[in-house]
Amino acid sequence: MAADPLTLGLYARDASIIEGGCALVVLPSSADEVQACVQVAAREGLAIVPRGSGTGLAGGAVPLGDALVIVTSRMTRVLDVRPEDRLAWVEPGVLNQDLADAVRPHGFTFAPDPSSQQASTVGGNVATNAGGPHCLLHGVTSGHVLALDLVLADGARVRLGSEGPLAPGYDLRGVVVGSEGTLGIVTAVCVRLTPLAPVVSTCLLAFPDPLAAARCVAACIAQGLVAAAMECMDQASVRAVEQYVHAGYPEDAGAVLLVELEGLAAGVAHAVAELGTIAGAHGATSMRVAADEEERGQLWKGRKHALGAVALYAPHYYLHDCVVPRTRLPELLADVYRIAAEHRLLVVNMFHAGDGNLHPLFVFDRGEEGVLERVLTASQEILERCVAAGGVVSGEHGIGLEKRDFLPLLFSAADLGAQACVRQAFDPDGRMNPHKVLPAGARCGDFAMARGDGDLAAAVRSLPAGTWI
């Protein structure tokens, strides 16, 4: 347990640019200890903020005011690996990479591979329904969580989902995955294991500009080329990355595409050839296939460190995360560059092209007068463009504090009210990670209100924000 001001200050933020503050930090080392902490919080009426490694980019783990932060960094045991059942039970603080390393000797991996996989926890991945480059083929975290143990706000413990393929009843496991700590604290996760591919081929393609790369991606998908991962980086990201890893990315290319193909040897060879043809037709200027595991590792290291490497340009960043249908990618990218230019901002793009998941990254120095306001305005314009193009405001980083007020772009009052009702069912007092995910105005009552009585609606609206009715 930590309560001195310096230590508390260190838990005030995650990897986003939002900062809060907390009253107390605890580091339980077992589910029993988590439960005991939660019971104390229930008795004292304290808000609870679960935290893994604090690599979240939406402020989900940022505490506000008098919160109790429960950190899982000491719950790092891999409890059980059962290759024959293709599953493993782990504590929530196990790092994604450590889990992958632990099951590799059995011929398996944990498929979700966020770029933060070396540092982020499985619990955090579950809570944000994390994605990653290889989720193009294997799907995001939700598809790899069979069951989980949860401690609810009142201290009750439940197991949701089941080890078997089909759990009876409502899929509450599915509700909790991606709930960003607002429904309870995950104390154990049963993950699905994915067999390692027999052959993996990593290709690096260079394009004159990111739009050409995006068009190539859309064409690959349209022609049925099944890639495990398709990642795009623009020139600014490539240059930053090369400073750090020297992976041999072409710094003169306007954009590069990193494509991974996996499967049986013959299938992969065929796919590499097909990729070459499609890329050639879409203006690719070069294509390189990684010769060995080391070269492959370097290429991926480059991609996975791209975010941090842009600190080369300026000390602060604001990373966006939004998704559009793949065919709209080129258009959206053009919008992103235009919006950035209009607001005199440096934007760097590196993204999960195969999923249509854009990550526009503004790089700036907060010391500069008015820059934050310009970044925030530009961000909002980008999100509005995404939604207008049929997309959504978050692909994988979650909503947290950062995006909650953008949800009304997507949902009506009734939709948000219904979501608030789900939340209330798990946590009637609203103490689990309050202020996160749902916008300030969203109330369970809005659901009833939207269905009928206008006077009730007016009455509800007159209540102070955040009131639960």
Add this chain to the structure above:
Amino acid sequence: MTPPAASVGGGLPPGARFAGGAVAGPPGWHAGDAPADRDLAQCVACGLCLPHCPTYRLTGLEVASPRGRIAAMRQVATGRRPLDRVFEQAMDLCLGCRACETACPSQVPFGRLLEGARAQAEPGRAAPARLARWIGLEGVLGHPPLLTGAATLASLARPVLPPRLRRLVPAGRLRRRPLAAVTEPSGPRRGTVAVLRGCIQDLWYRDVNRATVTVLARAGWRVVVPAGQVCCGALHAHYGHLDAARRLARRNHPVLAAADHVVANAAGCGAHLRSYGELIGADDLAARVRDLSVFLDEHGGPPLRHRIERRVAVHDACHLLHAQRVRDAPRRVLGAIPGVELVPLEEPGRCCGAAGLYNLLQPRMSAALGAARAESVDRSRAAIVAVGNPGCAMQIGAQLAARRSAVRVAHPAELLAAASRP
């Protein structure tokens, strides 16, 4: 779709703000060396360094992680927290292994930040701790006769020392016979190499120094061990005595700068000599310093005439791997010895916990790391573990002995000297 419910982009709830802007008051630093704002700003708080930090791995505490330590420095730099005991402890628990630097994609110069932070923590320490550090660093280490005296005392007292301390004092006798000032090469001369003798290294590991001279001479170099060289000052810098470090650096600079090349066989000293540019502007010297393994890798080693039929594991000293970013050179140089089979260690790049004076100052953390390292050495089933730094050699040797392991600790120079016997 039904129309939007509420206003969009309503801003942050009470209690939240955007990070990076808040300055609560003037910096809490004293005059003198301190972490630079520019270096602090380089950290984007991504957390990618966390799993690489040994103290975070063992404790799970943010305050024991690189990101947390940087954030703590920022709190002082922005006047939000004073320089207090908690800050001092946060900096003290750091190994200075710089694994976080290798892991950091934003290239935060953590070693430099830590030196500044330690310099700041120094004046606030309790008087006895400050005195002990002063005697150790500025008194003994900077003065060869005093150091010899202290080492002799430690050696004599070894049998009666408490076990924790006894393990840190190597068992062998101190060597009296000094190194030759000049050693001519066996064949035609390729140039002159100055060897940094080191202080601890030269007292307890003079055989390693001798092997270093021999190997270089057999590789065709005229080897000089300049008189007048003093302790390189690495420990002084790492423990916040930067002024003392600068004084020592200024003494070494002219003494070593005369040779074509400067070779260090202790990773910590080599790394520090290479930072003389930053420390005192001695870029000319810094650029010519090489670790022995790197030097032999770049210029070619001695002719290898004898086989060593052994499994050899290489333990990467942090100040070679992380501070100098050297991984392959020792492996290439040792792998060239006929008969040697290189075997990998688990958790490559993990600190052994020796970390300068760390094993004295933070015995618990140090022992936990040392035991883990010795265990992975044992599990590799190597016969020899090659270690290019005296602190690591003592630590791993002691921990292996405690496990009654048969693995022998050797410096790469010793193996190369054995393989290149005429």
